[in-house]
Amino acid sequence: MATSYVLGEHAEKIVAAITLKTLQANHSAVTETAMKYIVAEKPSGGLTYQDLFFREVTKFHQIIQVLSKKSEDLVHSDRQPQEVASMIAEANTVILAVLREVIQFRQKKADVFSPNSQRSVGFNEYLPWTAATGKGGLRDALLLQQNLTLRYGARSTSDTSFKNNLYDQLMHLVDIILDGQKCYLESIRGTEKFDILFQQYETERHAIIEPFCKYEEFERAAILAEKYCDFQILVQISELTDNRERLDRYMEKFSEQDFSQFLFGWYIREQKQGRLLQQFRSTKRPRTHQQALSQFLVDHPSLSWLQNVFNGDYKQANNTLRDLAKKESELLQRKKTMLSLAKLALLASDEHPQNVEEEVSAMNRDLDLVVYQEELPEVVLSSYGYDIERLRVLTPTELVKLYICDENSTATEYDFKKALELLAFIEDEFERSELRHKVWCQAVLRDTWTDTDSNSPLEVIQGLTFFRLADLMACLGLLTPGLLTPGLLTPGLLTPVVWPKLYLRNGWQCEQHYSSGLSTGILDINIQRMHEVFVNPGCDTASTDNQIPTFQSTLNADPQRTESSHCYKNPKIQTSAGTSELIIRGINGTTRDPLFRNHGLMVTGFEVDGDEKVHEMNNIARANPLSVLKCTNITWLYRACASTIAETIEQLVKKNKVVIFMKGVPEEPRCGFSNAVVQILRMHGVTYDAHDVLKDEELRKGIKAYSNWPTIPQVFIGGEFVGGCDIMLQMHQNGELVEELRKAGIRSALLDKEQQTSKTEDTK
Secondary structure, X not given: OOHHHHHHHHHHXXXXXXXXXXXXXXXXXXXXXXXXXXXXXXXXXXXXXXXXXXXXXXXXXXXXXXXXXXXXXXXXXOOOHHHHHHHHHHHHHHHHHHHHHHHHHHHHOHHHHOOOOHHHOOOOOOOOOOOOOOOOOOHXXXXXXXXXXXXXXXXXXXXXXXXXXXXXXXXXXXXXXXXHHHHHHHHOOOOOOHHHHHHHHHHHHHHHHHHHHHOOOHHHHXXXXXXXXXXXXXXXXXXXXXXXXXXXXXXXXXXXXXHHHHHHHHXXXXXXXXXXXXXXXXXXXXXXXXXXXXXXXXXXXXXXXXXXXXXXXXXXXXXXXXXXXXXXXXXXXXXXXXXXXXXXXXXXXXXXXXXXXXXXXXXXXXXXHHHHHHOOOHHHHXXXXXXXXXXXXXXHXXXXXXXXXXXXXXXXXXHHHHHHHHHHHOOOHHHHHHHHHHHHHHHHHOOOOOOOOOOOHHHHHHOOHHHHHXXXXXXXXXXXXXXXXXXXXXXXXXXXXXXXXXXXXXXXXXXXXXXXXXXXXXXXXXHHHOOOOXXXXXXXXXXXXXXXXXXXXXXXXXXXXXXXXXXXXXXXXXXXXXXXXXXXXXXXXXXXXXXXXXXXXXXXXOOOOHHHHHHHHHHHHHXXXXXXXXXXXXXXXXXXEOOOHHHHHHHHHHHOOEEXXXXXXXXEEOOHHHHXXXXXXXXXXXXXXXEEHHHOHHHHHHHHHHHOOOOOOEEEEOOEEEEOHHHHHHHHHHOHHHHHHHHOOOOOHHHHXXXXXXXHHHHO
C-alpha cells in the first residue's frame, strides 16, 4: 500500500481516538472495560488504563474488536433479552460515533492522502482498515456486530421506539461496511481481479441489505440500495409496495447505469413477463421508457409477441411464435404452448381466410407431431432416461424408434401404424426408406413365430402383429406398394391364401402377381434382396457335392414342368460374395405349395443338426432379419450379414476379461440395475470394458439376441455370458463371483481385504 495511504490510516486512528475520548463521560462503563481488556500491563505512577491505551493509537482498532466480542459474550450470558439489546445498542453508539468521524475525515482529506507521484504507480490499491479482515482490520468485527444487532437487538424487542433506534444503528453499520468495500473496489478498477471481486461484492451487498426488505424496513433498505446501486433490492421494494412511481423515478435516476435493462431482465427471471408488459405498454409512459422497452424486446424475441398482442398486431405475434416454436428443442410443453398461441393469434388476425386456413393446417401438422410424442408410454421414455416432467422435444426419427423398440412391450399394430405415419415428417428419402424397412421388420419380430400350428397357417398369420398391421393399413386405405419395403409385400412372402385378401381389399390387380409375375419377378425380387440362396439338390441325402446350384438356377429350369421330386436335407449355409448368409430352418413334412409347384419343386422339409444348432441359427437370424417366408411347411427365412452386430459383439466380449453392456456409463449409470452391477465390480476391484447400449440401438438389440437374454445389464467374464443384475448379485453374495473371476485370471480385491482383516485379528 502506498505510503500516503499508511499516513492517512494513522491520521484516521488519531481522529478515532479523539472522538472516543469525548465519549468516555457518557459511556465510561463500556469503554473502560474494553480498555482494561486491551492493555496488557498494569498502570503505575499515577497512570490509568485510559492513559496507557491512548499512548498506542496505532492499535485503536482493537477497542472496536473488543466491543464486538463483548456484545457476543452478552448474547450467550444469562442476562435478559431486553438488557442484552440495550447493551448492544450502547456498544453500537460508541462504534458508530467513532467510525462516522473517521469516514468523514477520510472523505474530506481524500486528496491529501491519495498517492500522486509517478513513483506511486502500481501502488494505488487501497484497502481501508475499516474494511480489512483479520487482526488489523474491522470487517469481521463489524459484520459480527451487524448480525448481533439484527438478531438479538431489533428482532428481540417489542418497544417500537427502541426497535427503530436499533434499525437505524443497523443501517449505519451496513453503510460503513459497504463504504469500505466500495473504496477498495474503486482503487482496483481496471485491474484483472476487479470483475471477480465486484461480483463477490454484489453478492455480499445484497445479503446484508436484503434483511431490511424481509422485515419490511423498506425505506432504510431503499436508502442503502440507492447509495450502493443494488438494483435488485430497489425492484423488490417497488414490487412489494406496488409502487410504480418509485420504479419510474429509479429509471430516470439510474438511466446511465441501465436500470431499465436490469428491470426488464428481472421480470424475465422472475417469470413475470405479463406484468412487465402490462406496466410498460401504456402510451402514457415516458418516451424514454418506451424506447428502453423496445430495445429490450429486440434482444428478447420470446417477449416481443406479447407486445404485438397488446398493440393488436396479431399476425406479427403469430410469426414470432411460430419462429420460436420452430427453434424450441428444450421443452415439449413449451413448444406446444407456442404453437397453440400462434394459432390463436392467427385466428384473431385480419388475414384472408384462405391464408389462415393454409397456415393453420401447417401448424396443426406441427401439433400432430407433439401429440405423437405425448402418446408415447412413460415407461418407454423412462427406460431411455428421459425426464418425464421436463421432456425435451424429440425428432421424428427418435419417435419412430421409440414406438417400435423392444421396451415398448405393449405395442400393438396401432403403435406401429403411428411409426409409419411419422415417416411423413422425415425429409431425407434414404432415412425414411431405412426406417420404413425397420418398422416392418420390427413388426415381424414382435411375435416369436415358433409356437405355430403349421396345419392352420391362415389362423396363425391373422394373429401376428405383422399381418394385423398390414390389415389395419389396408382397411384404412393406407396400404400402398410404396408403404412396404420392396420384397416384403409379395405373394411369396406369406401364404398365398392370405395375401389376396389384402390385395383385393386395397384394389390391386392380384392376377399380375400370381400369373406371369410369379414366374418372372416375384421370387427374383426375394432372391435379389437376399443375394443368392444355396441349397443342395437331389434325392441322395448323403450327397457331399460342393457344386451347389442356386435357387435362381432352378427357377431358370423348364417352366412347363409341374412336379418334380427334390429332397432337401441338411441345407448348406454358404456366403454369397463374402457378405451374406442364408439360414433356413424347417419342420418335417411335405409341401405342394403352388409357389414351389409352379417352378417344378417339391420340398419335403429341412432339418438341422440338433437343438443347439437351431438355437445358434435363430440368434444369428434375429440379429439382422430381412424377411420371413411362411409357406405351408417352411417356417423361417432370414438373411444375416457377415459383418453383423453379432460378430461385433463377439469381438467386444473377447477384447477384455470382463465386459459389461449397460445403460449409461460406469461414472453415471442410467438405471438402478446397471448401477448395482457397477458397484459389485467396483467392490471386487475389477477392471472392465463398459458399453452404453442407450447410445446404440443396434447394439442394445444385438446383445439381447447374442446372449439370448432379454434384459440389460449383461456381464461377460472370460468371453462367456454370466448374467444380469440378479445373477451378479447372487454370485457376489454366495462367493461364486470370486471363483468365476479366478477362472478368468482375475484376483478379487475382496480376498485381499479378508487377508488384511485376518492379520489384524491375529495381531490383537
